[in-house]
Amino acid sequence: MNKVRGSAAEAVADIPSGASLAVGGFGLSGVPEVLVRALYEQGASGLEVVSNNCGVNGRGLGVLLAAGRIARVTGSYVGENKEFARQYLAGELEVELTPQGTLAERLRAGGAGIPxxxxxxxxxxxxxxxxxxxxxxxxxxxxxxxxxxxxxxxxxxxxxxxxGITTDFALVRAWRGDRHGNLVFRKAAANFNPLAAMAGGITVAEVEELLEPGELSPDEVHVPGIFVQRVVELTAGQADDKRIEKRTVRA
Known part of the structure; x- marks a missing residue:
């Protein structure tokens, strides 16, 4: 029942080239940055990604995209990722755009066994x-x-x-998680993370705070451990590395 892995590299080591991935996050919020970076270093390519968007230049899935590791994206938002737009329009990347709410329900349905x-x-x-x-x-x-x-x-x-959508693997980020894989998400970082976690055949979760079994009340669990196969505990520095997509301050 102890699903904790020693490192992100260990947790993604068996993701093969050509695998399908459901990835949580919305913009820069709740993105499993550490797992994505570990997958980049692992070297898998030809990936088929299901995610709301494909990160931004230099962050999140944008790292894999810039390296030419992603072959296909199912998502709802190109956003301000210029490399995403360039690859799509140049014929280097296949993109299935779908309404945002429909994408969310397709992931949830897949995870719930609804075809x-x-x-x-x-x-x-x-x-x-x-x-x-x-x-x-x-x-x-x-x-x-x-x-x-x-x-x-x-x-x-x-x-x-x-x-409904199911994928070979899923990468998600949670605020809290225990060794059994039960996950809690915080505020806007929940976004697509619970849905991606449900849709993955093997779900890997990076957690900002790792707890022991029983420390989470069943009433606060957003995704039960039955959907999660691997847990990676983040360091304090990794947990605190949260970028702001558009910073607005007073003049």
């Missing part, structure tokens, strides 16, 4: 009708487009069929 669900989000757009550019060719033409999805009407309103 698919219907949602009104995206009806009347290329999300449902198909034709979204997934991959561009080097000459700027569209090489791969999204397929049309099944539409059904419920209570007089059309809904699109979306499939």
């Amino acid at each position: 698919a669900f219907y949602t009104p989000a995206g009806v009347g757009t290329q999300v449902a009708g198909g034709g979204l550019p997934w991959r561009y060719a080097s000459d700027g033409s569209v090489a791969v487009t999204s397929p049309p999805k099944e539409i059904r009407t419920f209570r007089g309103r059309p809904h699109v069929l979306e499939h």
Whole structure:
């Protein structure tokens, strides 16, 4: 039951090239920076990533992206990551853009064993009708487009069929966790982390504070240990390394 690993490098050592990964975080909040960096140093490539966004230049998944280690991204936001946009438009990266709420539910559904669900989000757009550019060719033409999805009407309103997502591995960051893998997330850092943790076949969690079994009240646990296979305790410096995406101060 002791799921603690001695280091981040040990925890990600068996992630192979070509693996699919669900990665928590939103912008720079709640990103499993230490695990992502360990995976970069490990050298796996051709990764298929499911995450809200793909980090920023030099941080989070942006580190793997800049090194050319990511082959495909399923996400909802390109954001201000210029390298992400460049690789996508240059045909170096396949990108499946999906509505943010739909992405969250696809991860939750996959983790809960639900193969698919219907949602009104995206009806009347290329999300449902198909034709979204997934991959561009080097000459700027569209090489791969999204397929049309099944539409059904419920209570007089059309809904699109979306499939649940499961991945080979998941990388998440938690505020607190115990040796059994029970996790607690703090404020906005929860974001996609609980959903990614559920969707991963092998979920690796970096935790800012490691507790002993029984120290967490069952009422405060956000993700139970059944979803988590490996836990890495962060150092104080790693836990405190939290960047601010846009710092605003008075003149």
